[in-house]
Amino acid sequence: MAVITNRYIAIKTHINGAPKESDFDFKTETISLSVEPGSNDVIVKTLYLSIDPYQINRMKTSSSSQKASVFAAAITPGEAVDAVGVGKVVASGHPDFKKDDLVSGVISWGEYSIVKGGKMLNVVNLMGFPLSYHVSILGFSGLTAYAGFFQLCKPKKGEKVFVSAASGSVGNLVGQYAKLFGCYVVGCAGTNQKVDLLKEKLGFDDAFNYKEEIDLESALKRYFPDGIDIYFDNVGSEMLEGAVANMNIFGRVVVCGAIAEYTDARKRARLDMLDIIYKRINIQGFLAIDHLNVHGDFILTTVDHLQNDRIQVLEDISHGLENVPNAFLGLFSGDNVGKKIVHVADA
Numbered sequence: 045m046a047v048i049t050n051r052y053i054a055i056k057t058h059i060n061g062a063p064k065e066s067d068f069d070f071k072t073e074t075i076s077l078s079v080e081p082g083s084n085d086v087i088v089k090t091l092y093l094s095i096d097p098y099q100i101n102r103m104k105t106s107s108s109s110q111k112a113s114v115f116a117a118a119i120t121p122g123e124a125v126d127a128v129g130v131g132k133v134v135a136s137g138h139p140d141f142k143k144d145d146l147v148s149g150v151i152s153w154g155e156y157s158i159v160k161g162g163k164m165l166n167v168v169n170l171m172g173f174p175l176s177y178h179v180s181i182l183g184f185s186g187l188t189a190y191a192g193f194f195q196l197c198k199p200k201k202g203e204k205v206f207v208s209a210a211s212g213s214v215g216n217l218v219g220q221y222a223k224l225f226g227c228y229v230v231g232c233a234g235t236n237q238k239v240d241l242l243k244e245k246l247g248f249d250d251a252f253n254y255k256e257e258i259d260l261e262s263a264l265k266r267y268f269p270d271g272i273d274i275y276f277d278n279v280g281s282e283m284l285e286g287a288v289a290n291m292n293i294f295g296r297v298v299v300c301g302a303i304a305e306y307t308d309a310r311k312r313a314r315l316d317m318l319d320i321i322y323k324r325i326n327i328q329g330f331l332a333i334d335h336l337n338v339h340g341d342f343i344l345t346t347v348d349h350l351q352n353d354r355i356q357v358l359e360d361i362s363h364g365l366e367n368v369p370n371a372f373l374g375l376f377s378g379d380n381v382g383k384k385i386v387h388v389a390d391a
Contacts, residue, residue, distance in 0.1 A: 052154025260286035358382020
């Protein structure tokens, strides 16, 4: 029975503002790499971890998100942070998983995870793509973009679409799906290099650096002189205010994230309710987990786009478990281009 020392990352205390490297703790524990007879647990070696901004809300003393979804449950200081990732089965008592299977699901910010009952694990079919794709475009980021755009935005060809945080893990894919569908797409990002990437590599019709705009409402009027039909919101705060002010009648706002509001309690969107009423604007928040019914369509469509080079994959990969906290902090200062991933180990 192999016994090893497992390194993992925990938060020291609850984090109620902007996260700092000192908020995180590297800890060790001794675990066995075999399962007890009769157990249906699965032991997984971490290969890639998804680094996601919503996790900061789980690290707070309290957040409305913690009560609304099991996937946003509070993280307890001192315990390993759990996250979506992909790994390799090293031992299994579960009939659906065998040694050396590649799996995706909820594992920990650690070298190894003991997944009780194999809960929320799925065997990965590589389909000829890199394993990291199953954390990014073929994982929850891709499903979020696909379901959010097609199920909730309900696009029509030729409609005008605005995507905020458009070079991020979800936004870049929403913009690409929208272009492939036949919409006019404008995105915003926080550097001129990202703006160039949106226009030159991802095929957005236009893009702008929001940090260079004094008045977002005026900027959006400039980029959308005929108004916005669909706004895919990853930011919240003033960006949402500006978009709503420029929405067309029967416009749709799909709220995927509100990263501008996560670490600063003073930043909150103040919407003009008359705009919402008289333009009959629909504003809806969503979680990808509610749209697993379209997972099959999402995979078929996206794999077809990938195989025919119609869609670009943006991954921002750091290496080593020790770089997980820094990768997480970088999300809140716009360091990442595309999906932020940490490569923890090779298979």
